[in-house]
Structures are given as structure tokens and as C-alpha cells.
Amino acid sequence: MKIEEDLHPLFVEAGPGTTATILAKRHGARIVSKAFNAIDSKIKTDEEFASIKKLLGRLWQNGIEIDMSALFKNSNPKIIHQVPTYAYNKKRYWLEAPLTQPAAFVTPIPINITTLPENNQASFNEMSNYPDRKDFFIEKVKEILEKTSGIDVSATNPLNNFMEIGLDSLILTQIASGLKKEFQLPITFRMLNEDLDTIDKLAAYLDKNSAMQVPAQQPPQVVPQNTQQRHSQQFANPLAENDALSLIAQQINLLSQQVMLLQNGNTLPQNLPVQNPPPAQFNGSPKAAPVNGDDGLTIEEKTEIKKPFGAIARIETKTDGITDEQKIFLAKLIEGYNKKTPKSKAYTQRHRPYMADPRVVSGFKPATKEMIYSIVVSKSKGCHLWDIDGNEYVDALNGFGSNFLGYQADVLKKAMIEQIEKGYEIGPQHELAGEVCKLISEMTGMERIGLCNTGSEAVLGAMRIARTVNNRNLIVAFTGSYHGIVDEVLVRGTKKLKTFPAASGILPDNVQNMLILDYGTDETLEIIKNRASDIAGILVEPVQSRRPEFQPVDFLKQLRQLTTEKDIALIFDEVITGFRSHPAGAQALFGVKADLATYGKIVGGGLSLGVIGGDRKYLDALDGGFWQYGDRSVPEVGVTYFAGTFVRHPLALATAKATLDYLKEQGPELQRRINNRTTQLAKRMNEVCDQLGVPIYIAHFSSLWKIKFKEEYPYHELLFSLMRLKNIHIWDGFPCFLTLAHTDEDIERICEAFKTSLQELLDAGFVTQQKGLTNKEPNLIVEANQPPVAGAKLGRDKDGNPAWFVKDAENEGRFLKLSEN
Structure with missing residues (x-):
């Protein structure tokens, strides 16, 4: 985060898709408003130029100078210098257009103000404290999102989709329930993934369909008056110097009075005086506003709170951008997987109407939909499983740790x-x-x-x-x-x-x-x-x-x-x-x-x-x-x-x-023996990661071991699909276990399947190679009373792992992580 704090960069994803943008935004509130994608993979070809122009507009808003003449060089545009670039510079700019006939309000007509009913407030009963009813729903939706997820969305762009904000399928399910209860509308999880996938779209839907009464503001008091002068004075309320909020209140008040006059059949008086503030001073392009990140949450904590919890079914309904070569790879993988396990797939489809099983849908993505099903097992022995297609597997999960002596010991x-x-x-x-x-x-x-x-x-x-x-x-x-x-x-x-x-x-x-x-x-x-x-x-x-x-x-x-x-x-x-x-x-x-x-x-x-x-x-x-x-x-x-x-x-x-x-x-020797074998398995698999140069390592304790990723990949779960295709029963996200029944041959099969599967993902570009990378399992047995240097404090790094930190002498209140070397 040092680069971000010192340079305040913007992050632009070049090329179609939003994968890098989403990953960037998961690093916290400071990055959310600074990461942009160029072209959404969902848009049509003829909309791509508009998408680029939208990106340029966002960059300009963040202080980047844009060469407009280069952008519109083929259309010879004219730049209008006179129009104010600041929202509260309330100078009047009239279009010089000839009138075919005089407008009804050009000639001042005396108004008999006394004809207004004294208590005519009907038009104010639904007046909102917000400039627009939709704005009220935007704030209401943000309130529900924050209350449900714990994620601060106060500064979030309403046009960002929920996945970009960091809301996973579990949180969206809770949010759908909360919205349905709050607004009494049939808002579903699917709607939040498709048609209503941004705060802006959701607020527009609520604006159109919700019967909720927007909080009414206090109506202005209309007092009968007999002269136009006294009526004009009512609009000329003094403003606090340069007070934008007071100006907004005055303008709304003015519009409200004008609407009331028209509703009662009167013509508007001309040249009603409005006290304008001095024009705002504005030079050049707008500068990037500082980001207020002082919300009490660490970057690591914000990342953690957004992640799906435990063994929850992970469901994604949108496809991240993948290359043509990767599409070919996926097609071959799915074909082979389906050919190997046709009965498991048919079983899953046959029983889906009446069997509700979260594990059957976990990992759902449109691109891999055709192989989202569990391997259906018919028998077991030792550490081996047989599925209903007759395939035999070495089990790495082993009943999520419940099988220690081996099946049917x-x-x-x-x-x-x-x-x-x-x-x-x-x-x-x-x-x-x-x-x-x-x-x-x-x-x-x-x-x-x-x-x-x-x-x-x-x-x-x-x-x-x-x-x-x-x-x-x-x-x-x-x-x-x-x-x-x-x-x-x-x-x-x-x-x-x-x-x-x-x-x-x-x-x-x-x-x-x-x-x-x-x-x-x-x-x-x-x-x-x-x-x-x-x-x-x-x-x-x-x-x-x-x-x-x-x-x-x-x-x-x-x-x-x-x-x-x-x-x-x-x-x-x-x-x-x-x-x-x-x-x-x-x-x-x-x-x-x-x-x-x-x-x-x-x-x-x-x-x-x-x-x-x-x-x-x-x-x-x-x-x-x-x-x-x-x-x-x-x-x-x-x-x-x-x-x-x-x-x-x-x-x-x-x-x-x-x-x-x-x-x-x-006795304890039994546990020591199997613990040592697990250590050797983890060592061998980590050596594979080193040889291939991939940011993956195997962590372990006792007879538990787990494949862990140092970087997030959109399709990391393919590693486990490939290992299943190679007859290793393993699932994404779950710890694995050795049992007393695992032989040296079984361990060799696990290691070989891991190595060949990783190589295939590297070749297809689903995992990146990093030369010189060492993926040894971190040594995280921490003795908190033995700091490596005096004054060091124990904390967690950006990956959630424990680390030692010392005070940054150049930045008060900040800490620097000590290197393991």
C-alpha cells in the first residue's frame, strides 16, 4: 500500500473484461474509487467506443488531462468555454434562439396573491428532503448493504456492480431477504445478479415500484400578500457566505413556490430576485479528491469480510473474460470430465428437483457449468473410493477428517x-x-x-x-x-x-x-x-x-x-x-x-x-x-x-x-508416524510448486494438509477438477487428510496428479509462472514474547498471516513489516 499512499495512482484494466478491476477493488475502500475497466466483456461491439469515452470521463474526473482534440479529431468539435464547469456556479446562460411567437410569460402580468388559499399545502405533502426520489432509495440501499455485509459503501459509485463492491453470493442472499422485507417487493437473489446488479439499477427499480413514502420535508409557509414586492422578498432569503447547502435549499424553495402558483392558475412573476453566491474559482481540470480511508478497518480485514464464509456454496452467474485458447482448453476438459463420469452427472440432474444439496452447486460458474456436480460414490475401502461409473479414486478428503483408520477398517x-x-x-x-x-x-x-x-x-x-x-x-x-x-x-x-x-x-x-x-x-x-x-x-x-x-x-x-x-x-x-x-x-x-x-x-x-x-x-x-x-x-x-x-x-x-x-x-507413536508422512507429502508438493514457479504452497499440521494460493485466480478451482479427472478425490477450499490406510503408492499418485494438473493450467494460462519464486510453507509457529528486534509488535500482513512490524519513523502512526530474511 506504500505506492498507493505516496503516488495516489489510478488503476485501468486494458482490454475487455473486469477481472483485474474486481481483484484491485478487493484491496479496500481506497482502491474501489480508483480502479476502472476499459471495456465490459458483456457489451456489444458497437458500444465499445462509448465505453472507452466513459472511461476517459472517469479519468478526467480524477484529475487526468485528456486531449479532447485527439479524441474527436475526425469530427471537428467545438469546445464551449463559457459553460460553467462547477455545479454551484449559478450564472445564467441563455440559448439564443428566435421565438416564433411570444411566450405567455414574457409580458409581466400582475398577480393577485390574495387569491391563494392560506393553507394550500397539497403539493408539498410528498416533497422529499432529497433532490430526487431515486436519491432517497440509493441512500436506503447503501444503508441496507452496509448493515447486512459490514462493508462500508458510503463512498461507493452506485454504478459499480455488486461483485465489484465485494458482495458474494452468500451476502447477496441476505441482502435480497432484507430488501424484500424492507420494501415489500419480490426482490430475489437472481435479480441482484442480473437486472438489478448495481445500486443505481436497484434504486431505479425501487423508485418505480415501491409504495414507500419518501420522508416529507417541512412545507414553506405561504402568507397572503398584496404586492409583488412583498412576494419577491419571500424568495430573497439571505445565504450564508459560499454555503452550497443553503443555496440548494433556496432553489428548492423557489421551485416549490413557483409550482404552487401555477397549480392555482396564476402566472409566474418575472425577475424574481435570487441571491447568488460569488462564482467559484476553478482552474483547469478537476483534481483527484483525497480518499478518506479512516474507517477503522484494515485492508486485510476488508478483504476478509468480503470472502464467502466456511463451506458456503460459492455461486457466480457471470463469466469473467477468458481467451479463445482457454475456451478450447475448457471445452476439452469438460468433455473429458463428462465422458469419465456420465452417471454422476445424470444422477445429479435426475435428483435436483427434490434433493436440496449445497455441495452440488458449489463452484458454479457459467463457463464450467457442465461439470458442476459431485462424484457419486458407491463403495469404499481403505483410502479408496469407487464411483457409480466404476472409476477408482485415492481419497484426499477422507470424510472431511472423520476417516482416520481407513474406510471399513x-x-x-x-x-x-x-x-x-x-x-x-x-x-x-x-x-x-x-x-x-x-x-x-x-x-x-x-x-x-x-x-x-x-x-x-x-x-x-x-x-x-x-x-x-x-x-x-x-x-x-x-x-x-x-x-x-x-x-x-x-x-x-x-x-x-x-x-x-x-x-x-x-x-x-x-x-x-x-x-x-x-x-x-x-x-x-x-x-x-x-x-x-x-x-x-x-x-x-x-x-x-x-x-x-x-x-x-x-x-x-x-x-x-x-x-x-x-x-x-x-x-x-x-x-x-x-x-x-x-x-x-x-x-x-x-x-x-x-x-x-x-x-x-x-x-x-x-x-x-x-x-x-x-x-x-x-x-x-x-x-x-x-x-x-x-x-x-x-x-x-x-x-x-x-x-x-x-x-x-x-x-x-x-x-x-x-x-x-x-x-x-x-499410543502417541501412531500419530507421530502419520504426522511425519504428511510433512513429507507437503514437502514434495511444495517442491513441485518451486519447480514450476507457481505462487502456490501446501500448508499442513499433523495429518491435515491444504493447497493454498498466494494469488487469486478466477478459475483456480480447475486445479481440483483436473486432479479429480486424474482419480484424486479432492475439492476446492477444503482441507485434506492422510489416513493410516494411505500407502506410499497412494501418496505418489497424489503428487503426480498435482504436478501434471498444475502444468496443464500453466500451459493454458490459468495460472501464471513466477521465476525465482520459492513456495516453501511459511514458518508461522510464532513466539510472541520473542520479537526479532526490540520494540517489534506482532500483527497480520495483507494475506492474514502473522508477521512482525516496527514503527515507521517517517510516517507517524504507521508500521513497516519486517522481512523474514
Whole structure:
């Protein structure tokens, strides 16, 4: 951002399309008003010249000198110098045109003002405080956009489309609902993507169709008068010196009075005096206005808040510009993909009318529409899947982390079959429930254990328990974490400490007891310290599945100390890290013991199971605490509600016990072995990125690994489509996992498919090559109490990664990032 701050450049996309313009505008409010495209790929050929002229006009508005004579050299235009270039230079410029007959108002006609009714205000009842009714709707739409998305759109050009502003399909869905509720009009998500895709178009639609009454301004008082002189004095209100707003008010007042006179059958008096301000001084072209970026949001934060949340279905209905060669490449890819998986495609189309599945539509783009469908699987074994077309795949996703021992592992298959033979009754207490809880307690060190169905339920329960015990409302969570599908954790936050829902259907009020802070910074610790009296619990994903390379161990230790001092529940979400990184999870690896922890995925052995573990102080809130028979003991702790029909399902308990028994028998060496293999996989794939010179790297922690892009590409998802075509089951945006079932041959297949797929994208121009680029996985295990230089502060860089910063001696209040070298 140093270039932007020093040079104040404008950004122009040369050539058709808006891809570069959109990417530029995602760097924050300062860039939004300075990035322009030359030719929209959607316009017709005969409209291209008009589009160029529109661009030149915008550049001129921003202070760029335009050679008009060169632009219109073939039409010999005349430049009019006399017309004012400043909107409030209220000099009169009359067209010299002969009149065929005298106009009715040329000869002054005396007006009998006393014929006006004293209380004639009918024409003012709908007068707006805005110069135009449409302007009112523009401001109203901006208000709804900002309230829904958290993005500051006050300075946004109403002609920019919603994608340029940074509104994704998830946010537009929420906005459509808000607009429909506010204006009682059938505004849909599709309309906002097509016909009403700008603030200006939407405001025009509302102006035409909305029955909403625009706020009325106070009507001027009409007082009967008997002379034209007294009538004229009414219009000659004094103006504050050079006060443009007062001038506008006077002009509106004048027009209103004139309309009233005409409506009552009177002719306008001539030469009504209006006090004009001195002409504004204006020399040359307009200069670029300074951009006010002091809205409390960092550039990284603005970028983050615009991104789709979690596993939300990503839907785009417009096609970014692609070359003819790329179109040929896509056509061949789609043909091959459809030929390989025709039954999966037919299955998807056949069941679409009645099966609502977000995963089936995720990644939708018009250019790749024909291969937007899931691979439909019919069987599995180990780390392999077979689809209904008979294709065999190496699975990289592995049940989003729930498959650890391998599909149909003998120990799990045996336990499930035995339990099926015994029965899987719902309702009665099951004989395995106590044994499973004891095993989890022994392995994790948690004093008490509660069971539920999913990781999301476990997170909900842990938050409820923390609030119950500590009698406070606020829960702190961190940017970049994922905690499931409960309303309160589907949330975005800002530096202003405001909180916004991240999905449609979540009421804003439902997330106001959440505080979202940056993960791993000193500022966060200070905020927590200052708000401690309000905080019931702090929810932490110790290693974020979206950013596994970031492991702020020292921050977690300081957080543990702070929460202990302030009597705040420290909650570790170990749904992914639990039992995977170590038998006792990330808590054992990092040496940080939480008050509450949630588990899932691995512990269920492939079936759905959620776990809440924690100290007695907190888990007693589920059942009242310990008591025993034969004495006067009673449950002494106040309880909260937490229950479910399928909690402690016999089949899930059977596979959980089998999994836990196996992990306990193998000991920590099992996790160390698979963790090392994952490290080697990530190393090999990063070497491929180095060889090809692409800005991509593989981040990992434990047996989780994730393909990450250092730059955004419009069709980056093609990498995953190509890998599926090469028999690797992998999805865009999701972390991948190694299992005990992956062999060296399976790992080799993953690496080879990754390499050849990247090479194909390079050849087709969908990924760019950068010579000399090193894509090693960043070392982000940060010790916050060990700065590389004195006075350095820990923060986040433009990519959201932790980095050290020092004060900029030349610019007060600014910081410079320290280089890793």
C-alpha cells in the first residue's frame, strides 16, 4: 500500500473484461474509487467506443488531462468555454434562439396573491428532503448493504456492480431477504445478479415500484400578500457566505413556490430576485479528491469480510473474460470430465428437483457449468473410493477428517456388525456410554465428558455451559476459525468490534454476544483484558483448519494465564486436532490445558459423534454435579438444557469405543508416524510448486494438509477438477487428510496428479509462472514474547498471516513489516 499512499495512482484494466478491476477493488475502500475497466466483456461491439469515452470521463474526473482534440479529431468539435464547469456556479446562460411567437410569460402580468388559499399545502405533502426520489432509495440501499455485509459503501459509485463492491453470493442472499422485507417487493437473489446488479439499477427499480413514502420535508409557509414586492422578498432569503447547502435549499424553495402558483392558475412573476453566491474559482481540470480511508478497518480485514464464509456454496452467474485458447482448453476438459463420469452427472440432474444439496452447486460458474456436480460414490475401502461409473479414486478428503483408520477398517467393521446384531435402540441408557466417556477422559485428561451428535452441537453446548457457569453473555472467537453451523459462530467481526452474521437467515441480534478478534496478537490480549468482566468464554481453534501453518503457541499460553486470572472459560475446539495430532490433542502438544474442549470426527470412527470434555466446574452444569446413594448428598450445581434424540446412539458408541481402544493401544507413536508422512507429502508438493514457479504452497499440521494460493485466480478451482479427472478425490477450499490406510503408492499418485494438473493450467494460462519464486510453507509457529528486534509488535500482513512490524519513523502512526530474511 506504500505506492498507493505516496503516488495516489489510478488503476485501468486494458482490454475487455473486469477481472483485474474486481481483484484491485478487493484491496479496500481506497482502491474501489480508483480502479476502472476499459471495456465490459458483456457489451456489444458497437458500444465499445462509448465505453472507452466513459472511461476517459472517469479519468478526467480524477484529475487526468485528456486531449479532447485527439479524441474527436475526425469530427471537428467545438469546445464551449463559457459553460460553467462547477455545479454551484449559478450564472445564467441563455440559448439564443428566435421565438416564433411570444411566450405567455414574457409580458409581466400582475398577480393577485390574495387569491391563494392560506393553507394550500397539497403539493408539498410528498416533497422529499432529497433532490430526487431515486436519491432517497440509493441512500436506503447503501444503508441496507452496509448493515447486512459490514462493508462500508458510503463512498461507493452506485454504478459499480455488486461483485465489484465485494458482495458474494452468500451476502447477496441476505441482502435480497432484507430488501424484500424492507420494501415489500419480490426482490430475489437472481435479480441482484442480473437486472438489478448495481445500486443505481436497484434504486431505479425501487423508485418505480415501491409504495414507500419518501420522508416529507417541512412545507414553506405561504402568507397572503398584496404586492409583488412583498412576494419577491419571500424568495430573497439571505445565504450564508459560499454555503452550497443553503443555496440548494433556496432553489428548492423557489421551485416549490413557483409550482404552487401555477397549480392555482396564476402566472409566474418575472425577475424574481435570487441571491447568488460569488462564482467559484476553478482552474483547469478537476483534481483527484483525497480518499478518506479512516474507517477503522484494515485492508486485510476488508478483504476478509468480503470472502464467502466456511463451506458456503460459492455461486457466480457471470463469466469473467477468458481467451479463445482457454475456451478450447475448457471445452476439452469438460468433455473429458463428462465422458469419465456420465452417471454422476445424470444422477445429479435426475435428483435436483427434490434433493436440496449445497455441495452440488458449489463452484458454479457459467463457463464450467457442465461439470458442476459431485462424484457419486458407491463403495469404499481403505483410502479408496469407487464411483457409480466404476472409476477408482485415492481419497484426499477422507470424510472431511472423520476417516482416520481407513474406510471399513477391520476393527471398526467388526464392532459395527456386532452392535447391529445386538440392536441399536434409541432412548435407554446404553452399556457402552460410560466406557466411551471413561476412555475419552483418560486419553484427554478431561475430568468429565458429555456426549452429543456432532462437533457443531458440542460447540453450542460448550458455549452454553460457559455462560451458565460464569453468568456472563459474551463469547470471544477469532477471525479465520471455523466452529460449525450454529448461528452464533457463523459470524464476521471488524476492528470496530462490531459483529455481523455471515449467512442469510441469521438475525443480527443473534450474534451480538459474540466478539470476533484477530488470532495471535498482543492487541487481542489487551482487548480481552479490558472486556474481561463481560466475557463468559473464549472459543479457540488452536490450529485453524483454514490456516494450519499458523501455530501461535506463546499466545495460547498467555491466553491461558489471562483466562485463569479473570475466571473466563478457555474453550478449545479440537474437533479436527483432537486424537489426530496427539492422543490428547493440541493441548498436549502445546502444553496448554483448556477448561472445556470439543471433539468430533475421528472419535466417532466414521459415524456421527460429538464430545464435550472439561473440568467438573463446567461439566457439572449438565447434570448438577456429583452425588451418591446412601447419604444426604444432592445435585448442587445449577444446570442448563442440553439433550437430543440420537445422543449416545449405540452404533456410534460401538465405533467410538473401537477407535479409542485402538488409539490407546497404539499410543502417541501412531500419530507421530502419520504426522511425519504428511510433512513429507507437503514437502514434495511444495517442491513441485518451486519447480514450476507457481505462487502456490501446501500448508499442513499433523495429518491435515491444504493447497493454498498466494494469488487469486478466477478459475483456480480447475486445479481440483483436473486432479479429480486424474482419480484424486479432492475439492476446492477444503482441507485434506492422510489416513493410516494411505500407502506410499497412494501418496505418489497424489503428487503426480498435482504436478501434471498444475502444468496443464500453466500451459493454458490459468495460472501464471513466477521465476525465482520459492513456495516453501511459511514458518508461522510464532513466539510472541520473542520479537526479532526490540520494540517489534506482532500483527497480520495483507494475506492474514502473522508477521512482525516496527514503527515507521517517517510516517507517524504507521508500521513497516519486517522481512523474514
